[in-house]
Amino acid sequence: MATIKVILVRACGEQLGIVPVPRQYLELGLDVEPDTALEAVRHHFRERWCAKVHALRWLFPEDFLQPRNQEQTPFLVLLAETLGSVPVDRVVERAPVRFEDRGINTLEPFLTTAVSPCHAEPWSLPDWLPSVSSWIEAHFPKTRRIAQVRVCPNGGVVRIECLDSTYYLKRQSAPLAYESVLLRILNRHIPGACPPILSICPDIYTHVTAAIAGFPIEESGPHSWGAVLRDVARIQVESTNLVSEFCHGGIPRHNFFSLERRLEETLDGLIVAQDGSPNELSPAELREIAGLARRVAPDFDVLYRCDLPETLVHGDLNQSNAFRTEAGATVLIDWALSRVTHPFFVLGSALFAPYGSGRGKQRDYRDLCDAYLEPWHDFGSDSRLRAGLDAASRLFWIDSTIAVSSLCQPEHARNLANLSRFLRATIRAYEPDS
Numbered sequence: 001m002a003t004i005k006v007i008l009v010r011a012c013g014e015q016l017g018i019v020p021v022p023r024q025y026l027e028l029g030l031d032v033e034p035d036t037a038l039e040a041v042r043h044h045f046r047e048r049w050c051a052k053v054h055a056l057r058w059l060f061p062e063d064f065l066q067p068r069n070q071e072q073t074p075f076l077v078l079l080a081e082t083l084g085s086v087p088v089d090r091v092v093e094r095a096p097v098r099f100e101d102r103g104i105n106t107l108e109p110f111l112t113t114a115v116s117p118c119h120a121e122p123w124s125l126p127d128w129l130p131s132v133s134s135w136i137e138a139h140f141p142k143t144r145r146i147a148q149v150r151v152c153p154n155g156g157v158v159r160i161e162c163l164d165s166t167y168y169l170k171r172q173s174a175p176l177a178y179e180s181v182l183l184r185i186l187n188r189h190i191p192g193a194c195p196p197i198l199s200i201c202p203d204i205y206t207h208v209t210a211a212i213a214g215f216p217i218e219e220s221g222p223h224s225w226g227a228v229l230r231d232v233a234r235i236q237v238e239s240t241n242l243v244s245e246f247c248h249g250g251i252p253r254h255n256f257f258s259l260e261r262r263l264e265e266t267l268d269g270l271i272v273a274q275d276g277s278p279n280e281l282s283p284a285e286l287r288e289i290a291g292l293a294r295r296v297a298p299d300f301d302v303l304y305r306c307d308l309p310e311t312l313v314h315g316d317l318n319q320s321n322a323f324r325t326e327a328g329a330t331v332l333i334d335w336a337l338s339r340v341t342h343p344f345f346v347l348g349s350a351l352f353a354p355y356g357s358g359r360g361k362q363r364d365y366r367d368l369c370d371a372y373l374e375p376w377h378d379f380g381s382d383s384r385l386r387a388g389l390d391a392a393s394r395l396f397w398i399d400s401t402i403a404v405s406s407l408c409q410p411e412h413a414r415n416l417a418n419l420s421r422f423l424r425a426t427i428r429a430y431e432p433d434s
Contacts, residue, residue, distance in 0.1 A: 002029070002030055002031070002032050002037065003027060003028070003029055003073060004027075004028045004029075004030060004032075004037065004041060004076055005025050005026070005027050005028075005073050005074070005075045005076065006025055006026040006027075006028060006041065006075070006076050006077075006078050007024070007025050007059070007075050007076070007077050007078070007110060007111065007114045008021055008025075008026065008053070008078050008080050008086065009056070009077060009078070009079055009080065009114055009115055010079065010080045010083070011079075011126060015115070016079075016114075016115040016116075016117065016126065017115060018111055018114065018115060019080055019083065019086065019088060020088060020089045021086065021087060021088060021089055022087065022089045024107055024111060025075060025107070028041065028044060030044060034320070035149055035150075037076075038054075038055045038076075038147075038148040038149065038150070038151065039147045039148055039149075041053070041055065041076065041078065042054060042055075042148070045078070045084070045086070049083075049084040049085045049086045049087075050082075050084035050085060051080060051082055051083050051084035051085070051086050052080070052081040052082040052084075053078040053079060053080050053081065054078065054079055054081070054129050054148060055076055055077070055078055055079075055148055055151050056077045056078065056079050056114075056117070056123075056124045056125075056126070056151065057076075057077050057118070057121060057123075057124040057151050057152075057153075058074045058075070058076055058077070058151065058152065059074060059075045059076075059077060059110050059113055059114065060072075060074045060417070061073075061074065062278065062279055062417045062421075063113075063278060063414050063417055075110050075114070077114045077124075079126050118414075120173060120174075120409060121151075121153060121156075121173065122156075122171060122205075123151055123155070123156025123171050124151065124156075128156070128171075129148065129158070132158065132169065132171070132202065132206075133146050133158075135202045136158075136160055136169065139200055140160055140162055140167070142162040142163040142164060143160055143161070143162050144161055144162065144163055145159075145161040146158055146159070146160060146161075147159040147161065149168070153173070153407075153414045153415055154172065154173050154176055154336060154407065154415075155170055155171060155172040155173060155176065155336065156170070156171045157169065157170045157171075160208070165210065165211065166210075166211035167198070167208050167209065167210055167211060168195075168208065168209050168211065169202075169206060169207075169208045170206065170207055170208075170209070171202075171205055171206045172205055172206070172336060173205075173407065173409075174205060174409075175406055175407055175409065176336045176337070176407070177204060177205045178249065178250040178251050178252070179207070179335050179336045179338070180197065180201070180204075180206075180207035181249040181250055181251070182246065182249065182251050182312075182335055182338060183195070183197040183207065183209065183335065184197055185242060185245055185246065185249060186335075189238070189242055189245075190235055190238050190239070192329055192331060193235045193330075193331065193332060194209075194331065194332055194333065194335060195209035195210055195211070195212055195331065195333060196209060196210045197209050198210070209333075212323045212325070212331050212333070213325055213326065214323040214324050214325035214326065214329075214331060215323060215324060216319065216320055216321075216322065216323055217319040217320075217322045217323070217324060218319040218320060224324050225319065225322075225368060226367060226368055226370075226371035227324070227328070227330065227371070228322045228324070228330045229347075229350065229351075229368055229371045229372040230371045230372065230374055230375065231329070231330035232314070232317065232322075232330065232332070232346060232350075232372065233343075233372050233373070233374065233375040233376055234375045235312070235330075235332075236311045236312060236313075236343045236346065236375075237311070237375050237376070239311045239312040240309045240310075240311045242312070243309075243310060243311065243312075243340055246312060246340050247340060251312075251338065251339060251340060252339040252340070252403070252406065253310075253339065253340040253341070254339055254340070254341040254399055254402055254403070255310070255341075256303070256310060256341055256342040256399075257304075257310075259300075259398070259399075260296075260297070260300045263292075263293045263296070263398075264293045266398075266402065267289055267292060267293065269405075270401055270402070270405055270419065270423060271286060271289060271423075273405050273408055273416070273419060274416055274419045274420045274423060276416070277416035277417050277419065277420050278416075278417060279417050279420045279421070280420055281420055281423060281424070285423070285424065285427060288427045289423065289426075289427065292426065292427070292430060295430045296394070296395060296398070296430065298391075299391035299392075299394055299395050300391075300395070302387050302388055302390070302391040303342060303344075303388050303391050303392060303395065305384060305387075305388075306344075306380060306384055306385065306387070306388030306391075307379070307380060308342065308343055308344070308376065308379055308380070308388070309343075309379075310340055310341060310342065310343070311340065311343045312338060312339075312340060313338060313339055313340070313341050313342075313343065313345050313346045314332055314335060314337075314338050314346055315335070315336070315337025315338050315339060315349075315400075315403060316334055316336070316337050316349050317332070317346055317347070317348075317349050317350040318349045318350060321333050321334045337403055339403060341399055342392060342395075342399070343376075344388060344389055344392035344396070345392055345395070345396040345399050345400070347372065347389075347392070347393070347396070348396040348397070348399075348400055351365065351368055351369070351372075351393075352392070352393040352396055353425075369386070369389060372389075373385050373386070373389065393429075394429040394430060397422060397425050397426040397429050398426055400422055401419065401422040401423055401426055404418050404419050404422050405419055
C-alpha cells in the first residue's frame with residue numbers, strides 16, 4: 001500500500017490555482033506499482049468523486065528542503081479538469097499547514113510550484129496530455145485507451161492501448177532528445193536490443209515505440225539477471241563498432257581517456273554548477289572534493305591497463321528497464337541517459353550502487369560479475385578485467401555526475417538536487433571504509 005499525497009490544481013482563466021481541500025493536500029492510500037500509480041490515482045478520483053484529473057508533475061521535498069534523515073513523501077500535482085464531489089474546503093482563512101506535521105517547513109514552496117508550470121517540462125503543462133491525446137487518436141485510429149505512465153523532471157510517458165497492439169509515447173527534455181536517434185541506430189544494427197521505434201512522431205522531442213513481448217526482470221525472478229548482464233555485455237561489444245555513428249547522431253561521449261587530465265577542472269565546474277541547490281555541498285564536503293583527483297588516480301591507472309574500447313553505456317540499467325522475451329532474449333528500455341564511455345560504467349545502477357561497499361563478499365555479486373565479464377574475455381585476462389571492474393565500481397560515480405550535470409539547464413533547476421547527491425556518492429566511494 002503506497003501513500004500518495006496530492007496537490008490539486010485547476011484552471012483559473014489563463015493561470016492555475018490551488019483547489020482548497022482540507023490541509024491543502026489529499027492523502028491517498030493505494031495499492032499500486034510505479035508504472036500504474038498515475039492511472040490508479042485517476043481511477044480513484046473518477047470512482048470516488050466522479051472527478052476527471054490527470055497528473056502534471058511530482059514535487060520532491062529534496063527539491064526545496066535541506067536533506068533530512070527521515071524519508072519524505074513527494075507530492076503529486078494533479079490538474080482537475082472536473083471536480084465532481086471532491087471535498088473542497090470552503091474556509092478561506094486558515095493557519096499555515098506544516099509539511100508532514102514535522103515543523104520543518106511550510107507547504108508554501110510546494111503550493112507555489114504546483115501552480116507554476118515549468119516550460120522545460122512540457123508534459124507538466126495543463127494542455128499537454130489533451131493535445132498529445134488528440135495526436136494519438138488521429139494517428140492511431142484503433143486506440144481504445146490512453147494511460148499516463150510517467151511524469152518526471154526528464155520526461156513524460158503515455159501508454160497507447162490499441163485493439164491489436166500497445167505502444168509507448170515518450171516526450172523528453174531537450175538535452176535527452178537524442179534517445180530517438182540512438183534507438184534508430186540500434187534498430188538498424190542490433191535489432192532486439194531495444195524496442196522497435198516508429199517512424200511517426202509529434203515533434204523532434206517525442207518518439208513512439210512498440211511494446212515488448214516479454215516481462216521485466218523484476219517479474220521474471222533473480223535467476224534471469226545474470227543472463228541479462230551477459231547480454232548487455234554482448235550488446236556493448238557489438239556497439240564498439242558503432243561509436244562514430246553514435247557520436248555523429250548526437251549521443252553524448254564522455255571520453256574516459258581524457259577525463260583524468262581534466263578531472264580537477266571538471267570537478268571545479270560541477271561544484272560551481274551545484275551551488276545554490278537546496279542540498280548544496282557543505283564546506284567539509286567541498287574540501288573532500290578538492291582532494292579527490294589524487295585519490296582516484298590509481299583507479300584510472302587500473303582502467304588504462306584494462307585497455308577496453310569505449311562503447312555504449314545504458315545510463316539507467318536496472319531490473320525495471322530490462323525485459324526478457326519468451327525466446328530468452330534481453331531487451332532494454334529507457335535509454336535516455338545513455339552515452340559513450342568506458343563499458344564497465346554500465347554496471348552503476350545494476351550492481352555497483354545497489355551492492356555497496358560489501359559487494360566483494362557477496363556470492364551473488366561475484367556470480368553476476370562473472371556473467372557480465374564472460375563476453376569481454378577476448379579483450380583481456382580475467383584478473384585484469386576484474387581489477388578494472390573494481391576500479392570502475394568507484395569511478396562510475398564521476399562519469400554519472402557528469403551525465404547528470406548536462407541536465408542542469410538554467411530553466412530546469414530541479415536537477416541540481418541530483419547533482420549534489422551524485423557528488424556526495426562520489427565522495428563516499430573514496431572514503432577509507434568503502
